[in-house]
Amino acid sequence: MNIVVCIKQVPDTTELKIDPITGTLIRKGVPSIMNYDDKAALEEALKLKDQIGxxxxxxxxxxxxxxxxxxxxxxxxxDDAILISDKVFSGSDTWATSNVLSEAIKKIGFDxxxxxRQAIDGDTAQVGPQIAQKLGIPQVTYVRKLSYKEGKFLxxxxxxxxxxxxxxxxxVLFSVVKEANNPRYLDVRRxxxxxxxxPIQIWNNNDLKIDESIIGLKGSPTKVKKTFTPTFEKETKVIEGSTDEKVQTLIKELKEKHLI
Structure with a gap:
């Protein structure tokens, strides 16, 4: 069985920065990690490898x-790792990204x-389902437990x-939630x-030969109109009166705001 696992390097969300002109993430100089859900997906694939080879x-x-x-x-x-990297892929939205990944997966071959499930820098949960649709295969999303026996998955x-x-x-394509498992530690010898x-292979668009009109920033139908950091305001109110009056006033106001 040939298994392909899509993983993404994402910026540490506490260091998230956005280019105000293009609306894309600024990755230079920002600490990066493997996306949590993707690591859980990789663990599911490795468990299957352990089971059936x-x-x-x-x-x-x-x-x-x-x-x-x-x-x-x-x-x-x-067993193998392939980096898909080319300047023409830069700025791809989920639709353009799935165009690139689906072509790469076809080239690799898969079962x-x-x-x-989703990446912490976008939270769209769109790329996996889009890959399945473009490859014409079934998809099962939000997978939290998986077993394999006699040629089928439960x-x-x-x-x-x-x-x-x-x-x-x-x-079939599975998108996995991070709660599905506890990913194994790295093997230091490996x-x-x-x-x-x-041993990592690097493929660019010369290898995949994708029409440049459907990849990259120019080939992405999603356009970021505006990016901003939300502001939060708080208001303090002092309730006067006796203890019983304060309690009754507080309960009344909480009910009016549908908080209780």
Missing amino acids: AKVTAISMGPEQAKEVLEEALAMGA VIFTG IEREMDDYIEIMEARPP LVDICQKD
Whole structure:
């Protein structure tokens, strides 16, 4: 079984900065990490590898510094890693990103695709489903538990107020929530070997041959009109009277505001 896992390097959200002109994230000089949901998706893929001996390929689309999360994926147990990087991909929205990733996945070949539910820098939860749609395969989103037996998967989906049980057969795409598991630690011996051999492949658009009108900032139908940091205001009010009067006044005002 060939498994492809899409992982993303995201900025530390406490250091998030946005270019006021383009509306895109400023990544230069900002600490980066592997997206939490993607790490959970990678762990699910590695558990499947442990069970049936599957091959796991981790892919990431981004600048050269995104090799860091691919090195982490290899140290966790992925077999191959591919960085999809080209200036023509810069500024891609979710639609353009899924165009790039789906072409890369077709080139790799797959039986199962794992993605995280969403990325902490965008919170759209759109890329995984878009990849499935463009590849013409079924998708199961919000996966919180997964098992495989006799050629089919048994899945638990985490919904707002209930758990949905499903079955699926390959080819299929799963998007996984970060609560699904506790990702394994890096294997230090593998990490040392990775640093010495630099096994990560880098693909650009010469490899994928995607029409540039559907990728990058110019090929993205989503346009950021305005970005801003929200401001919060607070108002302090002193309630006069005896203790009983204060309590009654407070209860009345809370009820009026539908807070109790």
